[in-house]
Amino acid sequence: MSDFRALAGRMDINGPRYxxxxxxxxxxxxxxAQDYQQALADCAASATHAxxxxxxxxxxxxxxxxxxxxxxCYYCGCNKIITKDHxxxxxxxxxxxxxxxxxxxxxxxxxxxVQSHWGGGTxxxxxxxxxxxxxxxxxxxxxxxxxxxxxxxxxxxxxxxxQMALLAELGFNRISLGVQDFDxxxxxxxxxxxxxxxxxxxxxxxxxxxxxxxxxxxxYGLPHQTxxxxxxxxxxxxxxxxxxxxxxxxxxxxxxxxxxRRIDERALPAAAEKLDILVGTIEQLTAAGYxxxxxxxxxxxxxxxxxxxxxxxxxxxxxxxSTHAGHDQLGFGVSSIGAVAGRYVxxxxxxxxYYRSLDAGVLPVMRGFAMRDEDHLRRDVIxxxxxxxxxxxxxxxxxxxxxxAVHFAHELAELARLAEDGLVRCEPGRIEVTPLGRLLxxxxxxxxxxxxxxDARRTEPAAIxxxxxxxxxxxxxxxxxxx
Numbered sequence: 159m160s161d162f163r164a165l166a167g168r169m170d171i172n173g174p175r176y177x178x179x180x181x182x183x184x185x186x187x188x189x190x191a192q193d194y195q196q197a198l199a200d201c202a203a204s205a206t207h208a209x210x211x212x213x214x215x216x217x218x219x220x221x222x223x224x225x226x227x228x229x230x231c232y233y234c235g236c237n238k239i240i241t242k243d244h245x246x247x248x249x250x251x252x253x254x255x256x257x258x259x260x261x262x263x264x265x266x267x268x269x270x271x272v273q274s275h276w277g278g279g280t281x282x283x284x285x286x287x288x289x290x291x292x293x294x295x296x297x298x299x300x301x302x303x304x305x306x307x308x309x310x311x312x313x314x315x316x317x318x319x320x321q322m323a324l325l326a327e328l329g330f331n332r333i334s335l336g337v338q339d340f341d342x343x344x345x346x347x348x349x350x351x352x353x354x355x356x357x358x359x360x361x362x363x364x365x366x367x368x369x370x371x372x373x374x375x376x377x378y379g380l381p382h383q384t385x386x387x388x389x390x391x392x393x394x395x396x397x398x399x400x401x402x403x404x405x406x407x408x409x410x411x412x413x414x415x416x417x418x419r420r421i422d423e424r425a426l427p428a429a430a431e432k433l434d435i436l437v438g439t440i441e442q443l444t445a446a447g448y449x450x451x452x453x454x455x456x457x458x459x460x461x462x463x464x465x466x467x468x469x470x471x472x473x474x475x476x477x478x479x480s481t482h483a484g485h486d487q488l489g490f491g492v493s494s495i496g497a498v499a500g501r502y503v504x505x506x507x508x509x510x511x512y513y514r515s516l517d518a519g520v521l522p523v524m525r526g527f528a529m530r531d532e533d534h535l536r537r538d539v540i541x542x543x544x545x546x547x548x549x550x551x552x553x554x555x556x557x558x559x560x561x562x563a564v565h566f567a568h569e570l571a572e573l574a575r576l577a578e579d580g581l582v583r584c585e586p587g588r589i590e591v592t593p594l595g596r597l598l599x600x601x602x603x604x605x606x607x608x609x610x611x612x613d614a615r616r617t618e619p620a621a622i623x624x625x626x627x628x629x630x631x632x633x634x635x636x637x638x639x640x641x
């Protein structure tokens with residue numbers, strides 16, 4: 159951790175989180191509903207081919223976005239709608255069912271689903287009848303495998319024992335709780351007052367009802383946070399022993415997210431304090447027995463994420479680290495993102511646009527991206543480094559039919575410089591992320607991001623020539639901080 163502290167200031171630059179590659183900011187409006195239809199047709203053809211060769215079709219992953227919240231949290235950058243009018247969610251559920259029917263029609267058969275996730279917003283904004291309707295529509299068009307992972311995001315302030323029992327009845331087996339911070343002053347500053355007792359009640363209910371996993375989200379870098387205060391929150395969290403923890407860095411972007419304008423910038427912790435919070439949190443969690451999965455994710459040693467990491471099966475998708483990220487993912491609802499047959503697709507961001515498309519019987523696509531061979535190659539390299547910490551060069555060469563040293567000559571030159579900092583070891587036929595490098599793994603992934611390199615080539619010709627010689631690329635400011 160002392161080496162991490164020494165490097166963090168120099169490495170603390172803006173960069174993507176790589177829940178996809180290419181990243182979502184590379185999606186474009188030239189990709190539309192017809193392109194998504196073709197992707198779904200290709201997904202269906204793949205399943206048909208599997209059936210014709212006596213093989214099982216690959217299962218799918220699903221994401222359902224519920225945008226409604228009763229309360230605005232000032233830090234939040236999610237696509238959300240603040241309302242107490244539950245008539246709006248009743249209409250939304252109708253359109254979700256329409257979208258599912260359109261997608262299922264393109265797929266042709268009732269496909270198996272090994273992973274599903276409801277996010278938001280606040281999915282539990284839906285009343286019990288609405289939740290049943292959404293789940294009924296999913297079951298009508300898809301086969302949600304009971305042995306799969308089926309998770310939902312929960313606001314502990316808006317759910318009780320009866321709702322928790324309903325979630326278990328509907329087939330959810332994992333829950334994710336937003337906590338952020340238990341300090342009262344911090345909570346008031348971000349307009350999210352939530353007691354430890356409310357959170358504990360949901361955790362107790364989940365365990366009583368047999369949920370497989372409880373995950374909690376924390377955020378560091380919020381107003382009035384200090385190292386000592388956040389450590390107290392972490393201690394309260396550890397007492398509840400969640401199976402997984404995500405500890406996110408707050409990105410203050412009030413020019414992008416209007417609610418953040420209500421946050422007093424003067425109360426935000428200084429960069430040095432924020433780094434101390436992060437270092438202290440990593441030390442606390444690892445001392446308590448949690449495994450550092452990567453970036454902002456931690457898990458207990460027997461959790462599926464930790465097991466997948468040990469076995470080299472860890473992957474990433476739009477929900478972060480996952481054990482089921484290699485499957486096509488369908489996104490339902492406003493702003494949801496899917497990944498199908500080598501294409502990324504994102505739905506309309508507003509309810510009006512979403513409803514208008516579905517009223518016309520058209521998939522509500524806003525933008526997307528069709529991957530090229532080069533994108534698949536770089537995604538594999540970035541995924542291997544970020545998830546399992548080891549890149550088998552020979553395997554990449556065989557799979558993509560390239561000479562790695564020639565194809566990535568500029569990248570290897572820059573990687574050599576990061577090796578001098580102790581982030582990575584480059585050996586013949588193998589690139590391995592060091593324990594220190596795992597703390598800054600996004601910086602390593604950025605080396606292989608062809609879009610960032612092209613950005614630099616267009617805007618900073620001199621800098622890219624320097625980068626080609628082994629110095630870091632200049633990075634755009636639209637991403638979150640690496641540290």
